[in-house]
Amino acid sequence: MPERKQRGAFIVIEGLDRSGKSTQVSLLEKRCKDAGLPVRLVKFPDRTTPIGKLIDSYLRSDSEMDDHAIHLLFSANRWELAPSIIESLNAGTTVICDRYAFSGIAFSAAKNKPTMSYEWCRAPDIYLPAPDITLFLDVSPEKARERGGYGAERYENAEMQERVEHVFERIGVEIGDGSRWFAVDADREKEAVAEELWERVQPYVKGTEKPLQRLWE
Ligand code: T5A
Ligand code: NA
Numbered sequence: 618m619p620e621r622k623q624r625g626a627f628i629v630i631e632g633l634d635r636s637g638k639s640t641q642v643s644l645l646e647k648r649c650k651d652a653g654l655p656v657r658l659v660k661f662p663d664r665t666t667p668i669g670k671l672i673d674s675y676l677r678s679d680s681e682m683d684d685h686a687i688h689l690l691f692s693a694n695r696w697e698l699a700p701s702i703i704e705s706l707n708a709g710t711t712v713i714c715d716r717y718a719f720s721g722i723a724f725s726a727a728k729n730k731p732t733m734s735y736e737w738c739r740a741p742d743i744y745l746p747a748p749d750i751t752l753f754l755d756v757s758p759e760k761a762r763e764r765g766g767y768g769a770e771r772y773e774n775a776e777m778q779e780r781v782e783h784v785f786e787r788i789g790v791e792i793g794d795g796s797r798w799f800a801v802d803a804d805r806e807k808e809a810v811a812e813e814l815w816e817r818v819q820p821y822v823k824g825t826e827k828p829l830q831r832l833w834e
Contacts (some may be wrong), residue, residue: 623824625655625710627702627746629717630814631785632754633778634768636803636811641754642715644811645818653690654822655703660715661695668694671834681720684733688725696719702746706829711822717744718832719751719788727780735784739833747830748819752814753786753789754803755782783834 630645632638643659649656664673666689674680675687682690683732695718718739725738758775767773772781792798801813815828 623709623826624829625706625708625712626749626818626821626825626828627706627712627714628818628821629714629719629748629751630754631719631730631751632803633756633761633782633785635764635801636754636756636774637764637807638715638754640773640807641810641814642713644807645713645814648811648815649713649822652822655708655710657710657712658715659702659712661697661698661717661720663694666694666697668697678716678771683711684725684728684730688721688733688738690795691721691725692718695742695745699745703829706746709824711824712745714748716743717748717751719785719792723781723784724777726784727777729780735787743833744831747832747834749797749825749827750818751789751792751798752817753785753798753800754805754810755800 628645630638630642633742639660642660642767646656646658654809662672662676663669671680672687672690672694675682721742722735725733726735758778761767762777767775767778787799789800794800799817801810801812801817
């Protein structure tokens with residue numbers, strides 16, 4: 618019988634701005650390492666690549682760009698990292714990802730442009746590696762404000778965040794709310810949120826036999 622091979626799981630943390638994604642991704646990485654599990658962190662946008670630098674400049678409002686063009690750059694930024702994500706997963710490493718295609722859809726569709734429908738926004742990310750599980754950090758506007766408020770970057774205002782949240786809800790339902798997508802109450806203390814995330818990822822952190830799927834397949 619051929620040896621059974623386990624690949625690493627692809628875990629995505631999504632959420633509204635200031636929901637604590639980066640905090641939780643680091644805590645999750647530490648827990649994996651402490652448990653002796655191979656793990657790699659990925660963050661989108663990855664502002665270090667040439668495409669990422671264009672995105673960074675746009676987010677800081679140092680440059681202007683057509684809404685369609687920036688949407689496609691966010692997606693291209695994921696595609697340029699996709700081969701290395703697949704490589705890590707196949708090597709048995711758990712990949713924990715801070716934002717992914719769902720942010721791409723949510724923030725662009727929330728612009729409410731007639732030429733940027735939900736379907737249009739989703740299209741460039743079709744066939745990217747699909748997460749095994751997505752944990753959506755849900756923060757209330759009140760708590761976000763307590764955490765230093767939305768920052769100075771583009772999109773960081775209450776009206777935009779509310780529209781973004783509605784798109785995320787739709788995505789959650791499509792991806793599989795309660796099976797492959799879980800909303801987590803991110804208003805709580807960091808430790809409480811971390812505990813719930815750690816429980817949620819238990820079926821995945823030691824690897825999975827399931828073939829890697831592609832998004833929206
Ligand atoms: N975007 C992104 C698109 O438009 N399209 C795309 O395709 C993608 C991928 C930048 C923007 O790009 C948009 C979405 C964004 O608007 P980013 O670089 O991920 O995306 O944004 P950041 O500014 O890095 O991240 P956020 O502002 O969303 O913050 P986080 O990571 O959610 O929160 P974190 O962990 O940095 O925490 C924020 C503060 O709160 C405290 C932390 O210590 C920190 O000070 N905190 C807590 N305080 C109390 N209780 C808790 N439970 C706390 N957790 C964290
Ligand atoms: Na962050």
